[in-house]
Amino acid sequence: MTKLLIIDDDLGICRTLQLHFESLSYEVQVAHCVEDGLALCSEFSANVIILDIRMEGTSGLDGIPLFKQLLPQARIIMITAFHDMDSTITAMQQGADEYIHKPIDIDELDSAVESAVEYSASTQEEAFLIPSSFGQSMVGSSHAMKEIYKTIGRIAATNASVMITGESGTGKEMVARAIHNSGKGKDAPFVAINCAALVETLLESEMFGHKKGAFTGAVQDQIGKFELANEGTLFLDEIGELSLVIQAKLLRVLQEKEFTPIGAKHSKKTNARIICASNIDFSEALKAKTFREDLYYRLQIVPIHLPPLRERREDIDALIPELLARANKELGSKITKVAVDAMEALRHHSWPGNVRELQNTLTKAVAICRGDILSLDLLEDIQMPEAVSLSALDLADLSTDQSLQEIAYQYAMRVLASVEGHKGKACDILKISRPRLQRLLERE
The missing domain is CATH 3.40.50.2300 (Response regulator)
Known part of the structure; x- marks a missing residue:
């Protein structure tokens, strides 16, 4: 009681x-x-x-x-x-x-x-325990993720260019970092550029560097990311957003293993490994000639496709503890458990924003949680899956000789049985409060 x-x-x-x-x-x-x-x-x-x-x-x-x-x-x-x-x-x-x-x-x-x-x-004994620390390694045990792990293992020691594709939020940069951290250049820098975040002139300077006076505002020499990433990894995120001009210059770097800073007279050598990521449909981009075919095949020597989270739901159980532990560290919180109904709701959500949406949802929940258990009410816009619909409950055999009170009692008992005695779920299905359910069960 x-x-x-x-x-x-x-x-x-x-x-x-x-x-x-x-x-x-x-x-x-x-x-x-x-x-x-x-x-x-x-x-x-x-x-x-x-x-x-x-x-x-x-x-x-x-x-x-x-x-x-x-x-x-x-x-x-x-x-x-x-x-x-x-x-x-x-x-x-x-x-x-x-x-x-x-x-x-x-x-x-x-x-x-x-x-x-x-x-x-x-939040009783069935709650899911959360580790106190987390790693930066990839998480997931689905068939798709296991195949990606195998690919990373095969190519890590090489310097082959890699093209990572997948919907936004699936974790493409995490894959890139895993390749870098498993490779021979793991002690060298991992340098990332978001190709969609900069205009063409700034992006060229960011990638290749510039000399003082090369253009208005160039008050001093700047080292480009290709030079910074030498012997390490250069990660070009949103590669599909590059202009055709920058694409041509990038192709030359891949072919010649050298680049020229803006305003410089001499080129520089680079041995940076190139890993790219994009969520665009390259078949359409190649057809529309918005992306160079020769560059595309140079970049995707090794293709890796990350499936959306909805297609690998079995990974959610492993992702939640990892992401919550990360949120605990970032926010100084101490969430140690996830309530059973919260876990069930997280498992069944569609996650259109993929792992990034899951991470944001959990981080928000941790920020407003006042205890050590993450409960369902903290998860914005995440609901328990429908356990049973009203139409699925057979009313045909309820006797017309029974009182309305008795019929309501029997119906409530069937709903309870369908959700294995969970009164909260039963109240949701019956659209009544818990006190009202209690009165129904007591036939008041």
Whole structure:
């Protein structure tokens, strides 16, 4: 039975809420100050704590970290008659999970308690553990990824040019870095250029460098990326966006292994390995003559295609811990688990933005998470997959001699059975609140 602890110095509110939640089959204990509430925690492990802010003695705000220390998994719902912004912000920073104003809207409080209970239920032993550290290696065990690993292993020791294709966000730069880190030039620089981010004149200078006075604004010599990447790797992202002029100059570098900085009289040698990436359809670009055919075949000595995440869903389970661990490090957070329903929703999302979208979604969730467990409500626009549709439940054999109450009870029981007893999913399908479901099951 779910345990609920109510702490408020208003005896009337305490008694009213106690009777209400006991009628919904919660086990309820009441205290009238923080100190008494803390004493109860030694023998009453509440799943949810409803805590008033302004009380004699220790305030509810000051009590939040104390309750979190004793019952770290408990969800805390603050209630107050004051509507000031500072108290709301402070409560959430201290670790409160919800903030409700008096006079209390019982439906709003019911909803907050239901959400807290759902969170507790979904973050029990089945939650997925997240490692405390992460590597920079590629992640995935799908057949497609295994084939890519094999290709990387075969070509890493060579200096062959590589063309990586795939939708935006699939991780093309990660593949490029894996090739570099596995090759003989791994101790030399890995230098990246986004070919779509610069206008033609700046891109040429960025790639090949320039001499002082070569053009307006060239106040000093600049070393180009080809020179910086010598003996290492030059990664040209969005290669399909290069102008035909730059394409011609790049082709010469590939053929002659040398380049000339803008304004220079003499050429320089380069032994940089070229790895390119693009999400364009090269067959269309070649047909339209927006990309040189001779350059294309020079660049794609070794072609690698990264499939979208929706085509390798089995990799999601491995990606989530890696990306969450990375977000923990970047944001200074300590997410250690992912709730079961959150994991299920992440597995079934379509991910049109691929791994980049997954990473952004998880990073946002980590940024706003107030505990150590990532729950479904933190995932923006990510929903649980439909477990069952109403039309899939057979109503034909429900007797017309039964009362409407009995029919509703039987129907609710079938929905519950279809979702293996998960009351939250059942409520979603029936479009009712948890208290309403409880009343249906009790045939009230």
